[in-house]
Amino acid sequence: xxRSRINGNFIDRxxxxxxxxxxxxMPTTSGEKKAxxxxxxxxxxxxxxxxxxxxxxxxxxxxxxxxxxxxGEQAILEGDSEIAxxxxxxxxxxxKQAIALxxxxxxxxxxxxxITKRFKLE
Numbered sequence: 423x424x425r426s427r428i429n430g431n432f433i434d435r436x437x438x439x440x441x442x443x444x445x446x447x448m449p450t451t452s453g454e455k456k457a458x459x460x461x462x463x464x465x466x467x468x469x470x471x472x473x474x475x476x477x478x479x480x481x482x483x484x485x486x487x488x489x490x491x492x493x494g495e496q497a498i499l500e501g502d503s504e505i506a507x508x509x510x511x512x513x514x515x516x517x518k519q520a521i522a523l524x525x526x527x528x529x530x531x532x533x534x535x536x537i538t539k540r541f542k543l544e
Contacts, residue, residue, distance in 0.1 A: 483520035487513045487531075514540040 445458055494509030517531040518541055535541035 483516045487516040490516065511540065
């Protein structure tokens with residue numbers, strides 16, 4: 423990732439702008455500037471880009487899970503428990519994927535999976 427390119431989402435752009443300002447105004451040696459630049463670039467790669475991709479994946483799973491859950495609720499209201507069960511099973515698969523990405527999140531989903539016996543939790 424090139425230092426001169428400032429792109430990406432708002433957090434990436436803000437971090438790059440602030441880092442460039444700090445690098446320009448701080449009294450540092452060329453070695454310190456090189457170290458700071460290396461740290462900044464690695465930080466952006468590891469701690470900003472990857473979580474952003476995880477969040478995008480979580481949003482995608484959440485949308486699908488919500489859709490399937492909603493269809494399951496509609497099937498229950500229509501009195502079709504078999505179709506509702508199919509929809510809820512599909513929703514459960516997406517919840518499992520989202521939980522696998524961030525195990526400490528989705529407490530309600532974890533409880534729902536446990537209560538409905540769709541997922542054995544540690």
